[in-house]
Amino acid sequence: MNQEGARSIEIVLLTGRTLTQGSFAGHGKECVDYTREVNTILLNQEDMQSLGVASGRPVKVRSLWGEARYRCKKGDVPRGIGFLPYGPAANELVGSDTGATGMPLYKGFVVVVGAQFVEP
Amino acid sequence: MLNLERIIENVTCTFCGCVCDDVRVMVCQNEVTRVERACALGKANLMRPRHEGGVTTPRVDGKDVPLEYALDAASSILSRAKYPLIFGLSNTTVEAQKVAVRLAELIGASIDSTSSVCHGPGTLAKQFAGEPTSTLGEVMNRADLVIFWGSNPAESHPRHMSRYSVTRPGLYAPHGRKDRTVVVIDVRKTPSARAADLFLQIKPWSDYRILTDLLRFIKLTPVHRLSPRNGPNLGISAKESGNICGNTNVSPDQVGPSRWGSGDALVSTERAKEFDEAQKPTPDTLRHLACLMKNCRYGALFYGVGLTMSRGGSMNVATALRLVRELNNFTRFVIIPMRGHGNVAGIDNVLAWRTGYPFAVNFSRGFPRFGPGEFSAVDLLCRGEPDAVLVVAADPASSLPAPAVEHLKKVPTVVIDPYVSPTTELARVVLPCAKAGISAAGTYYRMDNVPVPVKRLVKSVYPSDEEILESMVTRVESMVMRCRKVDVK
Numbered sequence: 001m002n003q004e005g006a007r008s009i010e011i012v013l014l015t016g017r018t019l020t021q022g023s024f025a026g027h028g029k030e031c032v033d034y035t036r037e038v039n040t041i042l043l044n045q046e047d048m049q050s051l052g053v054a055s056g057r058p059v060k061v062r063s064l065w066g067e068a069r070y071r072c073k074k075g076d077v078p079r080g081i082g083f084l085p086y087g088p089a090a091n092e093l094v095g096s097d098t099g100a101t102g103m104p105l106y107k108g109f110v111v112v113v114g115a116q117f118v119e120p
Numbered sequence: 121m122l123n124l125e126r127i128i129e130n131v132t133c134t135f136c137g138c139v140c141d142d143v144r145v146m147v148c149q150n151e152v153t154r155v156e157r158a159c160a161l162g163k164a165n166l167m168r169p170r171h172e173g174g175v176t177t178p179r180v181d182g183k184d185v186p187l188e189y190a191l192d193a194a195s196s197i198l199s200r201a202k203y204p205l206i207f208g209l210s211n212t213t214v215e216a217q218k219v220a221v222r223l224a225e226l227i228g229a230s231i232d233s234t235s236s237v238c239h240g241p242g243t244l245a246k247q248f249a250g251e252p253t254s255t256l257g258e259v260m261n262r263a264d265l266v267i268f269w270g271s272n273p274a275e276s277h278p279r280h281m282s283r284y285s286v287t288r289p290g291l292y293a294p295h296g297r298k299d300r301t302v303v304v305i306d307v308r309k310t311p312s313a314r315a316a317d318l319f320l321q322i323k324p325w326s327d328y329r330i331l332t333d334l335l336r337f338i339k340l341t342p343v344h345r346l347s348p349r350n351g352p353n354l355g356i357s358a359k360e361s362g363n364i365c366g367n368t369n370v371s372p373d374q375v376g377p378s379r380w381g382s383g384d385a386l387v388s389t390e391r392a393k394e395f396d397e398a399q400k401p402t403p404d405t406l407r408h409l410a411c412l413m414k415n416c417r418y419g420a421l422f423y424g425v426g427l428t429m430s431r432g433g434s435m436n437v438a439t440a441l442r443l444v445r446e447l448n449n450f451t452r453f454v455i456i457p458m459r460g461h462g463n464v465a466g467i468d469n470v471l472a473w474r475t476g477y478p479f480a481v482n483f484s485r486g487f488p489r490f491g492p493g494e495f496s497a498v499d500l501l502c503r504g505e506p507d508a509v510l511v512v513a514a515d516p517a518s519s520l521p522a523p524a525v526e527h528l529k530k531v532p533t534v535v536i537d538p539y540v541s542p543t544t545e546l547a548r549v550v551l552p553c554a555k556a557g558i559s560a561a562g563t564y565y566r567m568d569n570v571p572v573p574v575k576r577l578v579k580s581v582y583p584s585d586e587e588i589l590e591s592m593v594t595r596v597e598s599m600v601m602r603c604r605k606v607d608v609k
Binding site: 012014015016017018019022023024029030065066075076077078081083086087088091092094095096098099100101102103104105106107108 | 135160161164232236237240241244272275276278307308309321324325425426428429430431433434460479480492493494496497498499502515517518519520521522523524525540541542
């Protein structure tokens with residue numbers, strides 16, 4: 001049964017490059033390593049505790065522009081901040097408004113992270 | 121047949137904006153078998169076989185076709201389109217970029233590079249604030265203070281620190297890392313932060329405020345030069361310089377650098393230990409940073425997409441540029457963007473010298489018009505305006521927001537790319553090409569706008585981007601001429 005996570009928190013999401021993501025940035029995006037990397041959100045340990053999720057468990061992330069499911073992992077990020085590697089999965093949450101610069105807000109937008117009890 | 125391994129020296133890696141040109145590559149039977157001196161990203165770039173597990177021939181509507189047929193189909197789509205878009209171009213040679221601009225002019229297209237979703241806001245900022253800059257070689261030889269702001273070179277440009285900015289000994293920094301102070305300013309503690317003397321952990325959206333605060337502190341903190349051996353003494357005593365700065369209450373001892381001894385970096389080892397933990401951007405920390413910036417001999421500020429991709433991107437960079445300009449009243453300070461894609465600086469240059477504008481250029485009226493927000497790829501695609509798209513050496517399906525990708529799926533898309541990607545999967549026409557820097561030669565621009573030649577290491581059965589684009593230009597020209605003759609009749 002698809003149970004929605006009861007607990008959720010609001011965090012600021014940053015997207016960015018990692019070595020693994022970068023290694024497959026030009027080619028090889030069908031690889032399992034790449035897919036796993038770009039579908040993993042790094043969260044602060046305390047945030048994960050307040051959500052009640054452990055590393056490797058799925059979470060649902062919702063922004064103003066979209067939502068997607070990711071695996072969460074403990075990362076070296078401050079409380080209230082999440083990090084997602086660049087990729088199609090992160091772009092589900094990115095908006096289309098560029099503020100007349102051509103650049104959408106890839107870093108520093110608010111999302112709601114909810115615990116999920118189903119596999120992503 | 122003998123399996124002789126051929127060693128090629130001074131190969132240029134084309135992955136990131138560092139464009140390292142000292143890589144050694146071993147080639148055997150037309151395959152790259154070993155790569156030395158490159159980083160993990162460079163090795164992955166040079167070693168990966170082309171089209172692994174994917175298409176190896178030109179495709180139209182999912183069917184394998186001869187190259188000529190695919191070229192005809194692509195040219196037909198583009199010449200019939202009323203409002204086409206040409207996008208990408210940051211992973212190909214300057215020579216191919218020039219032809220792409222000609223094609224855009226011919227079909228009245230909008231042309232935009234991945235620069236607009238990378239350092240575009242920074243480029244806008246340069247237009248109204250100017251850019252005090254230098255080459256990376258100058259930084260390597262002279263810099264004693266290196267600041268990375270919103271950039272994580274350890275993961276995005278792995279050889280930047282060792283080849284250009286931090287550990288490599290230079291003419292005026294003979295001990296390399298020991299002669300330099302490294303400051304990292306970022307929202308999260310990245311791997312680069314661990315290599316810094318001072319790591320300033322800031323909150324999201326606070327870049328502009330902190331840059332403005334620094335600008336103010338620069339005006340308030342005194343100049344106190346190091347000994348002549350360590351740097352050029354302008355002949356002004358610390359006290360006098362404090363007076364010049366309008367702050368007579370701060371004594372040189374409070375400022376710091378004078379007690380850290382000559383021959384060391386501005387932050388001593390003992391002091392570096394204090395900075396092991398992240399510093400918060402308190403007024404004291406910022407005053408200290410301002411002091412470091414103002415009293416260095418030669419400073420370099422490298423800014424990454426942390427400044428351009430967050431809220432107020434162009435204003436963040438404009439303030440950083442103003443800060444560096446202000447610092448040049450006291451010392452030599454430069455600012456260089458950490459460009460991501462291999463030749464993204466190249467397409468900025470090519471577009472600028474061909475059209476006068478660096479990105480988001482539109483030719484629909486027959487002459488170039490500049491319009492970030494209007495003619496930039498994300499805005500055009502999200503508004504659903506282009507009726508055909510040509511993608512060259514890029515993967516917008518992986519790098520653009522979902523609404524833009526949705527429109528890409530609806531319109532006929534032509535992709536010129538050496539590799540299989542989510543974009544080739546949704547394209548109407550796929551034209552495989554030789555990979556620049558591996559099976560095609562040309563020129564790349566480094567992040568400091570220095571052109572670097574790239575070599576061909578192996579032979580490819582496919583033409584280069586430049587050759588494919590040339591063929592398309594020839595075909596489109598003949599189609600346009602045919603249409604004109606029909607109109608005249």
